[in-house]
Structures are given as C-alpha cells and as structure tokens.
Amino acid sequence: MVxxxxxxxxxxxxxxxxxxxxxxxxxxTRKVRRGEMLLQAGEVCQHCYFVAKGCIQxxxxxDGGTETSRDxxxxxxxxxxxxxxxxxxxxxxxxxxVEPSVVMxxxxxxxxxxxxQVPQFEQxxxxxxxxxxxxxxxxxxxFIALDALDRVRWLMQHQPRILSRLSNKLVASYLGISxxxxxxxxxxx
Amino acid sequence: MVxxxxxxxxxxxxxxxxxxxxxxxxxxTRKVRRGEMLLQAGEVCQHCYFVAKGCIQxxxxxDGGTETSRDxxxxxxxxxxxxxxxxxxxxxxxxxxVEPSVVMxxxxxxxxxxxxQVPQFEQxxxxxxxxxxxxxxxxxxxFIALDALDRVRWLMQHQPRILSRLSNKLVASYLGISxxxxxxxxxxx
DNA sequence: CTGAAACGTTGACAAAAGTCAAGAGTGGGG
DNA sequence: CCCCACTCTTGACTTTTGTCAACGTTTCAG
Numbered sequence: 104m105v106x107x108x109x110x111x112x113x114x115x116x117x118x119x120x121x122x123x124x125x126x127x128x129x130x131x132t133r134k135v136r137r138g139e140m141l142l143q144a145g146e147v148c149q150h151c152y153f154v155a156k157g158c159i160q161x162x163x164x165x166d167g168g169t170e171t172s173r174d175x176x177x178x179x180x181x182x183x184x185x186x187x188x189x190x191x192x193x194x195x196x197x198x199x200x201v202e203p204s205v206v207m208x209x210x211x212x213x214x215x216x217x218x219x220q221v222p223q224f225e226q227x228x229x230x231x232x233x234x235x236x237x238x239x240x241x242x243x244x245x246f247i248a249l250d251a252l253d254r255v256r257w258l259m260q261h262q263p264r265i266l267s268r269l270s271n272k273l274v275a276s277y278l279g280i281s282x283x284x285x286x287x288x289x290x291x292x
Numbered sequence: 293m294v295x296x297x298x299x300x301x302x303x304x305x306x307x308x309x310x311x312x313x314x315x316x317x318x319x320x321t322r323k324v325r326r327g328e329m330l331l332q333a334g335e336v337c338q339h340c341y342f343v344a345k346g347c348i349q350x351x352x353x354x355d356g357g358t359e360t361s362r363d364x365x366x367x368x369x370x371x372x373x374x375x376x377x378x379x380x381x382x383x384x385x386x387x388x389x390v391e392p393s394v395v396m397x398x399x400x401x402x403x404x405x406x407x408x409q410v411p412q413f414e415q416x417x418x419x420x421x422x423x424x425x426x427x428x429x430x431x432x433x434x435f436i437a438l439d440a441l442d443r444v445r446w447l448m449q450h451q452p453r454i455l456s457r458l459s460n461k462l463v464a465s466y467l468g469i470s471x472x473x474x475x476x477x478x479x480x481x
Numbered sequence: 482c483t484g485a486a487a488c489g490t491t492g493a494c495a496a497a498a499g500t501c502a503a504g505a506g507t508g509g510g511g
Numbered sequence: 512c513c514c515c516a517c518t519c520t521t522g523a524c525t526t527t528t529g530t531c532a533a534c535g536t537t538t539c540a541g
Binding site: 271272 | 517518519520521
C-alpha cells in the first residue's frame with residue numbers, strides 16, 4: 104500500500120530518492136476494520152493519516168447520540184484533526200472506518216522532524232491545509248443556504264461518490280437531514 | 293491605525309525593529325464605507341486584509357439574490373479569500389463592510405516577498421490558516437446538526453458579539469434561518 | 482434635523498422536514 | 512452461503528420553519 108502514497112508524493116514534490124525513502128519510512132501501514140475508530144472525540148490526535156484504501160467517516164456526536172458527518176475521506180486523501188494535531192488539543196470529532204480500510208500513519212513527532220528535514224514536506228502540509236480549508240468553506244456556503252432537495256442535487260453534482268458508495272443513513276448524516284427525507288427525495292428525482 | 297496591526301504582530305512573533313518596520317510598510321491603510329465591497333465574487337482576491345476597525349461581512353449570493361453570510365470579521369482579525377489568494381482563483385464570496393471600517397491591505401506580491409524575507413511571516417500565515425480552518429470546521433459541525441433555536445443558543449454562547457453588534461437580518465443570514473424566525477426565537481428566550 | 486428607505490415584529494397560513502411505526506429488502510460476518 | 516441485524520421505504524401525523532403582508536420603529540445620508 105506504500106506505493107499509493109509514494110505515487111501521491113512523487114506527483115507533487117520535487118525530490119531525490121533518498122529523501123523520498125526517508126519520508127516513506129516515517130509512515131506505518133495500518134489496517135482498519137469496518138466500524139473501527141481511528142480517533143475518539145476528546146482524544147488528542149497524534150497522527151496524520153494518508154488513506155490508501157477504503158473510506159473514513161469524520162463525524163461528531165450529540166448528547167442524544169445523533170451522529171453528523173462532516174466529511175468522508177476516501178483513498179488518496181489525507182485525514183487528521185488538523186487543529187488538534189498541530190496544537191495538541193483534544194478532538195471534537197470521531198474518525199471511523201465505514202469500509203475495510205488501509206491507512207498510512209505518521210506520528211506527530213516524525214511529522215515535525217520531516218517538516219524540518221524535508222522542506223517540501225512543509226509545502227505538502229500547507230497544500231493539505233489550504234485544500235481542506237477550501238473544501239470546508241465550500242461546504243458551509245453551500246449548505247447553510249440550501250434546503251434538503253438542493254443539498255442532494257449539490258451532492259450529485261459535486262460528490263457523486265458519496266451518494267453511490269455510502270449508505271443512505273451515512274449520506275443523510277452528511278446532508279443534515281433524516282434518512283427518511285433523503286429516501287423520499289431520491290424517489291422523486 | 294497601523295498601531296493596531298503593529299501590536300498584533302508584536303504580540304505574536306519575535307522580531308527586530310527593522311524587520312517589523314519592513315513588514316508594516318508593506319501594508320496600505322484603506323478606509324471602507326458602510327456597504328462598500330472589498331471583494332466581488334468572480335474576482336481574484338489580490339489582498340490580505342487586517343481589519344483594524346469595523347466589521348466585514350463574508351457572504352455568498354444565490355441566483356435568487358438571497359445572501360448567506362459565512363463569517364463576520366471584526367477588528368483585529370484577518371480577512372482574505374485564502375484559497376483564491378494563494379492559488380489565484382476567482383472568489384465565490386463577497387466581502388462587504390457592514391460598518392464604517394478601516395483595513396490594512398497587503399498585496400499578494402508583497403505578501404510573497406515578506407514570506408521569503410521574514411520567516412516569521414510564514415508562521416503567521418500558517419496560524420491564520422489553521423485558525424480559520426478550525427473555525428470553519430466548528431461551524432459545519434455545529435450547524436448541520438442544530439435546529440434554529442439551538443443555533444441561536446450556540447451563537448449566544450460562542451459569538452455573542454455577532455448577536456449584539458449586527459442587525460437581525462445579518463444574524464439570520466449567518467444562521468441560515470429567516471429574519472422572522474430569528475425574531476420569534478429571540479422573543480421567547 | 483428630517484424623511485425616505487430599510488429593518489423589526491407579529492399574525493395567518495403554507496410548505497418543508499422530522500418523527501414514529503411497520504414491513505420489505507439486503508449485505509456482510511461467521 | 513445463509514441468517515440476523517441493520518437498512519430502506521412508505522404512510523400518517525406533528526413540528527418546525529418559511530412566506531407574505533401589514534404596520535410600527537429605527538437609521539443614516541443629505
């Protein structure tokens with residue numbers, strides 16, 4: 104699975120092979136079973152993950168037990184509680200594999216070391232940060248304004264993968280609507 | 293107004309006075325009238341602003357003309373379309389002064405120069421990025437799950453300034469509810 | 482100061498979405 | 512490969528929120 108990560112990095116930064124090997128060896132491969140948690144709310148996130156296979160749900164849980172998904176991270180994407188990871192603050196979110204998954208994990212300490220040793224690593228971090236931020240801003244702008252129907256339409260246009268690959272229950276938790284409403288909306292499209 | 297920015301920077305980075313002067317001189321002071329736009333959707337954001345006084349509304353506009361506010365940036369905070377600013381992409385958002393305001397503007401070219409010349413500048417940028425990201429994540433997690441009443445309660449707890457300082461219409465556009473609903477909710481609290 | 486334009490409040494009604502329940506369908510762990 | 516737990520769908524009903532309208536209040540630009 105390290106090849107997925109290697110390809111990702113090769114495509115993005117200039118490098119020499121020694122450095123690339125160094126970077127790759129800082130990552131640990133980890134299999135995650137369906138339903139298994141990678142991070143619990145309240146925990147301080149110590150790892151940055153590259154999802155090599157599968158899908159990780161990022162969600163919050165209310166007192167009533169309702170779960171709301173902020174994001175689904177598929178293969179070839181990064182996953183971490185960025186703010187908590189950088190500032191050693193407890194996470195408010197949970198990470199859970201919703202498919203059998205494989206992640207490449209780098210510990211915070213190694214991550215810091217890499218940032219100092221490999222300048223391009225810093226660049227990648229900033230790219231991830233900027234990209235994640237842009238995605239989240241987009242999500243706020245879209246969803247505060249739209250009703251249930253338009254949210255589904257938006258998802259069909261911008262994230263069809265979420266609709267086709269995940270259960271209605273999960274999709275509904277991403278859209279902030281009930282599964283029943285989602286079911287009815289899909290029926291009349 | 294440059295003193296506001298100077299205090300902000302002094303409080304955050306180690307420096308020598310020559311560097312600080314260099315940094316400050318890269319900024320241009322600009323008065324913004326109430327209602328005046330600092331950025332139009334579709335435009336590429338060329339500046340990073342430090343709001344020294346007043347309040348800038350960050351919002352999107354739907355085809356129907358409905359405006360939804362993603363953020364209100366008060367004095368002592370940074371304002372830019374981060375993704376578009378960094379990647380020279382058109383903005384989807386508008387920036388508008390909702391109070392008579394004063395901003396300190398730094399052009400993208402100067403910004404890049406400062407990042408190279410003053411290492412701490414890079415740190416500040418990353419801080420802003422991480423902070424903005426965290427805020428936006430918080431907003432998504434909160435609002436997708438909550439109904440109108442709980443959104444208002446959340447705002448009272450976390451952003452009372454928005455409630456007390458801005459008009460009901462603006463607050464409603466931030467909460468994603470109608471002004472009438474907000475008015476009714478406030479009446480029975 | 483002042484008046485026009487925007488804003489806030491309230492009521493009546495309509496539309497959207499949630500809740501609860503029950504039965505059919507499905508998928509993945511053993 | 513099969514069965515059980517979970518999910519999906521549909522219906523009936525309730526609750527929440529939006530919309531439209533009317534009118535009083537505020538605000539700020541000239």
